[in-house]
Amino acid sequence: MKIVLLDALTFGETNLSCFDTFGDVEVYQKTSVDETQKRIKDANVVVTNKVVITKEQMQNSSELKLICVAATGVNNVDLQAAKELGIEVKNVAGYSTDSVVQHTFSMLFYLMGHSFYYDKVVKSKEYSNSGLFTDVSHPFFEIKGKTWGIIGLGSIGREVARVATAFGANVIFYSTSGRNSSGEFEQVVLHRLLESSDIITIHAPLNEKTKNLLNYEKLQHLKEKSIVLNLGRGGIIDEDAVAQIVDERELYFGLDVFEKEPLPAQSPLLGVENPQRLYLTPHIAWTSIEAREKLIASVCQNIQESL
Incomplete structure (x- = not known):
């Protein structure tokens, strides 16, 4: 069996030896659009994180039997074409929940605690020369007693809600699909969530219901000094609107995902006058060491089950 990994660089230094038990393995750190066809042409199994696999490429890969998406979302594979061609497609779910929850709070604390300012004021020696033992110029609030709105109460959203409750927050949520419900947390309409929440976190997929869900008009409903974090998918928040x-x-906004990744150098998010109100991370919420180990183990398990 020939197994081809198309974008192994996204796994970092994670041990990939489990693939060796299935046959010959070709590992590519990155694969461009122009390189994909050549690399998968003779493969029996293809492992991709974000490299796109098209119908034409599948048609020209006669030995291909299985596509393993090393992620939860499978929008990078033409599923209809795979079905027509008898090619199985498997993804991995649930591997990154703890990692995403942790990064959610990491982003929150950075913005809420004004870490951008306080780190700079100490390292610049402004604090050393101030003559005061403290600096209360950028006050921060406590989570306890605040309203925390969650957009998308799936497995990650529910875990964020659980931890937020442990901090003493009052959790409310908006279901983007209309299917999620909870006897523990109050379900509200979107405009109420925006108007009443001190903290808002997004843990929803990108689809026709969530595309530009938070545009400039919707963002106008936010409470002053509120914090919005997107750890769902880029495109749910209008990035031009955030920059404005x-x-x-x-x-304050924390974005770990963007409409186009990597974030274009010309993005308006990189030219705002108040960068201290933005915390941008390069789609890393899912990437804890443990999450990536679970991911690779699950991909290998998917191959084993197919065999």
Whole structure:
């Protein structure tokens, strides 16, 4: 059996030896659009994280039997074509929940505690020369007693809700699909969530219901000094609107995902006048060491089950 890994660089230093038990393995750190066809042409199994696999490429890969998506989302594979061609497609779910929850709070604490400012004020020696033992110029609030709104109450959203409750927050949620419900947390309509929440976190997929869900008009409903974190998918928040509004009002945004990844160098998010109100990370919420180990183990398990 020939197994081809198309974008192993996304797994970092994670041990990939489990693939060796199935046959010959070809590992590519990155694969461009122009390189994909050549690399999968004779493969029996293809492992991709974000490399796109098209119908034409599958048609020209006569030995291909299984595509393993090393992620939960499978929008990078033409599923209809795979079905027509008898090619099995398997993904991995649930491997990154703890990692994403942890990064959610990491982003929150950075923005809520004004870490951008306080780190700079100490390292610049401004604090050393101040003559005061403390600096209370950038006050932060406590989570306890605040309203925490969650957009998308799936497995990750529920775990965030559980931890937020442990901090003493009052959790409310909006279901983007309309299917999720909870006897533990109050379900509200979107405009109420935006108007009443001190903290908002997004843990929803990108689809026709969530595309630009938070546009400029919707963001106008946010409470002053509120914090919005997107750890779902890029495109749920209008990035142009975020870049505009952080220079108009004291609102804070943490984005781990972007509409186009990597984030274009010309993105308006990189040219705002108030960068301290933005915390941008390069789609890393899922990437804890443990999550990546679970991911690779699950991909190998998917291959084993197919065999």
